[in-house]
Amino acid sequence: MNKVTIYDIAKALNTTASTVSRALQDNPRISKKMKARVLALADELNFHPNPVAAHLRTGRSLVIGVIVPRINRNFFASVIGGIEEVAYENGYSVIFSQSNEDYETEKSIAKTFLMKKVDALAVSLSAQTTDYSHFKPFINKGIPIVFFDRVPDSLEVSKVEIDNYTAAYQAVEHFIEQGCKKIFHLAGPLTLSVYRNRLNGYLSAMRDHGLTVEENWIFSNAITLESGTAAVEKMIQINDLPEAILAAGDFSAMGVMMKLKSEGIKIPEQVALIGIANESFSEFVEPQLTTIDLFSHQLGETSAKILIEQLSQEISERKNHHIQFPPKLIIRGSSLKITKIN
Amino acid sequence: MNKVTIYDIAKALNTTASTVSRALQDNPRISKKMKARVLALADELNFHPNPVAAHLRTGRSLVIGVIVPRINRNFFASVIGGIEEVAYENGYSVIFSQSNEDYETEKSIAKTFLMKKVDALAVSLSAQTTDYSHFKPFINKGIPIVFFDRVPDSLEVSKVEIDNYTAAYQAVEHFIEQGCKKIFHLAGPLTLSVYRNRLNGYLSAMRDHGLTVEENWIFSNAITLESGTAAVEKMIQINDLPEAILAAGDFSAMGVMMKLKSEGIKIPEQVALIGIANESFSEFVEPQLTTIDLFSHQLGETSAKILIEQLSQEISERKNHHIQFPPKLIIRGSSLKITKIN
């Protein structure tokens, strides 16, 4: 219990703290014999160097900070899981905090993490965030920073995401192959480039196939279950149902599905449906939801690897990575009008 | 950028670090005038005391460690979300790690957290853990520790859970009210008291209603989707279907549901079904899944509150809390044989 320090070990071995410290770090300047003696005694006394003291001295905390909108989403939980795994393997711990989609909270967390001296930072932006200056101090201090999924467009930093433009584009093409022309899009908050890219992919695919998108075909800020339900209500109200709907997230797709079903509208026969995220529930529902995999775990692993690589480099030799995973459309029953499965 | 310290402030104000330190802590021994001057300058210089130095000196890290089997489950993500919220409000940060249901990993994380000097610890045990000695050092050092959901039965510590016995008991009674007598149970890993309690609740309810449970009515170690599917396969194989199934988790209930549906067996008409956890997907599926709410977010909040309370107390005045939330059966379509809704 009474904490053992390197001084206790030094005294017992008739040497100095310097030597003990070096021996524990496997410093080549220490003889094998001395190292063996130090390690043996450290082991016997169950000694572990106090990382806090080391941190104060070296400036390295071995902690990676993570900021997410909320942890209570399979997608974000899974990304954080990936980050934690890689971090742990490399001797780093993960400290995290939730912005709750709130800009002020995000700013305050960034400040806290800066004070707590995280060695590196991984962030997925809140839906409210349009100004990124709260991340500047990290960049200025040479603290590696990586954004994942919800990345800023106007900041020179490392980014890890999927190719959202192509993802939406492919979804629309799949609808078109299934014979759909009147295709609606439930877009997310357009403050975030993720959702702007999905919207653009949708628009381009429609245009490239000679389909004109009407104004009321696009619903904005619709990523919750409720907003999916509300969108369908509105369609029914003005008696304007599409042949297909691409939702910017699985939760709003789920709202769409539940509302359509409760109204007796057949999926995919009357309205085909595609979500984005591949949440676990997407294969539990009926019909199973066609969706786009976001490679959440790999997103996390890759983000952590970038940070850890940069931590091992001199500031001058670091470069920003911009990684885009190719999207993967997972075709299931909700979008198959022609080849019916399920 | 060039870090400001209390010495810089002291020098600029023609006073000493002691005074600056006390002023920043709002120590009553410092004059209001001096406090005002210190705070103004600190603000102007954008100074924040280095918590690492404070930690080395005071021994307080303002970090709470959390160990979960895995983060990639809505239940655990939600608990951690609750812990983080309360921690953040109280100036604490949350560091977490995943045991991946592995005992050795759990031990190793505990050791790491001890070394990293967390101020307090919240744990949900891995399914493999039957020995708790890796938590003893925390208890011995007076580091507050709380277990949630997957709590150890033979350790004098604070525990936060739901009354799992009653939960399962009520589920069985609900089945009986619906006219079921042949009721199967998919139990979880019985190393964990959570699952033993659920099994016991099931057994007691059956016995109290004069129903004899046969050996093959209970499937053990069945909390994954796959094990749910496998259980139904086995029932079909030996041609022995029940009137109702209580699964120890929503994921295995989902496996049961999918398999029954693919076999053309009607839920709840032929087999009624109840899960446990109230995962978000439970209301998305068809029929909607009757389940038991585990109050995940409150579990997290309560766990964090206990820790924070204890951190403010002398070791001698701390006492172990044992909190059991009353269970809440959420009745949906999958269990309603008589009163059909949905």
Place this chain on the structure above:
DNA sequence: CTGAAAGCGCTTACAG
């Protein structure tokens, strides 16, 4: 109300 001084437990430049 304010100050001088020690110390938390390491690491590392400097010296030999």
Place this chain on the structure above:
DNA sequence: CTGAAAGCGCTTACAG
């Protein structure tokens, strides 16, 4: 290959 010494940036018992 080993040691003596300074210092990371705070806090707080002791003194006045």
